Amino acid sequence: MKLARPPERAQPETIVALIDVVLFLLIFFMLVGRMDATAPFELEPAISRNGAELPGGGRTVSVGADGAVALDGARIERAALFDQLAQALTDDPDLWVRINADRRAELRNVLPLVTDIETLGARDVVLVVTPAGAP
Amino acid sequence: MRLRRQTRTSPAISLVSMIDVLLIMLVFFMVTSTFLNLRMLPMARTAEATAAGRPAPTDTPILIRIDAEGVLHLQGRAFAGDGLTGALREMLDQAPERTVLVFPSGHAQTQALVDAIDRIAASGATRLRVIRVEGGS
Numbered sequence: 001m002k003l004a005r006p007p008e009r010a011q012p013e014t015i016v017a018l019i020d021v022v023l024f025l026l027i028f029f030m031l032v033g034r035m036d037a038t039a040p041f042e043l044e045p046a047i048s049r050n051g052a053e054l055p056g057g058g059r060t061v062s063v064g065a066d067g068a069v070a071l072d073g074a075r076i077e078r079a080a081l082f083d084q085l086a087q088a089l090t091d092d093p094d095l096w097v098r099i100n101a102d103r104r105a106e107l108r109n110v111l112p113l114v115t116d117i118e119t120l121g122a123r124d125v126v127l128v129v130t131p132a133g134a135p
Numbered sequence: 136m137r138l139r140r141q142t143r144t145s146p147a148i149s150l151v152s153m154i155d156v157l158l159i160m161l162v163f164f165m166v167t168s169t170f171l172n173l174r175m176l177p178m179a180r181t182a183e184a185t186a187a188g189r190p191a192p193t194d195t196p197i198l199i200r201i202d203a204e205g206v207l208h209l210q211g212r213a214f215a216g217d218g219l220t221g222a223l224r225e226m227l228d229q230a231p232e233r234t235v236l237v238f239p240s241g242h243a244q245t246q247a248l249v250d251a252i253d254r255i256a257a258s259g260a261t262r263l264r265v266i267r268v269e270g271g272s
Contacts, residue, residue, distance in 0.1 A: 051174030108241030126175035
């Protein structure tokens with residue numbers, strides 16, 4: 001009785017290494033990325049040679065070049081903006097408020113906003129800038 | 136010759152679906168993430184943080200005006216580029232604690248104000264205040 005040797009089957013490619021790579025990439029993006037609301041309109045922050053590290057958290061008020069205002073990524077009217085910020089500051093008096101103004105936004109739309117937010121009781125109001133030389 | 140039947144191995148759990156899930160999540164994060172390099176300029180600070188340990192300024196403040204085109208004016212002279220830094224440094228050499236007051240036009244752009252702050256900081260000024268515009272020009 002002659003038995004034919006079964007043909008050698010190629011070893012299946014191991015996909016465990018691929019899972020490792022994908023998992024590490026996923027963890028990398030989850031750790032490096034920080035969820036932050038982007039403005040609902042095009043916005044380029046002013047460029048500055050100075051500037052301190054921008055902490056996370058807080059609320060972001062975006063001001064577009066045309067004076068449009070958004071709070072944490074959602075367009076909003078100024079009256080409603082101040083109502084929401086007042087409520088947020090009541091809940092957290094140490095709340096950071098970040099003004100993310102387009103570099104072409106006129107100061108008559110930006111500076112009074114800073115004053116009004118200060119009046120609401122915000123202790124730390126910062127202007128978001130892009131460091132000079134950054135891509 | 137007795138041939139032993141190979142014991143049937145239980146099928147391994149398929150990992151292909153897991154890779155699909157991980158890959159989709161990875162693509163999601165890659166597409167939605169935008170790498171931003173942002174910094175901040177403080178516009179308002181608590182009174183305690185700014186006044187602690189600093190004597191009140193007594194010298195005459197230095198007034199800088201920003202017009203609607205973003206040109207800086209100091210003592211009636213217009214300065215373009217980094218020319219203001221040198222002029223300010225000369226004034227601050229004599230009295231480093233002098234306050235610099237910035238009067239921006241309401242129609243000036245935010246970038247003009249930030250540029251002015253950069254140049255004033257480069258001159259060595261330690262006290263800077265922006266006189267805010269209340270609407271209009």
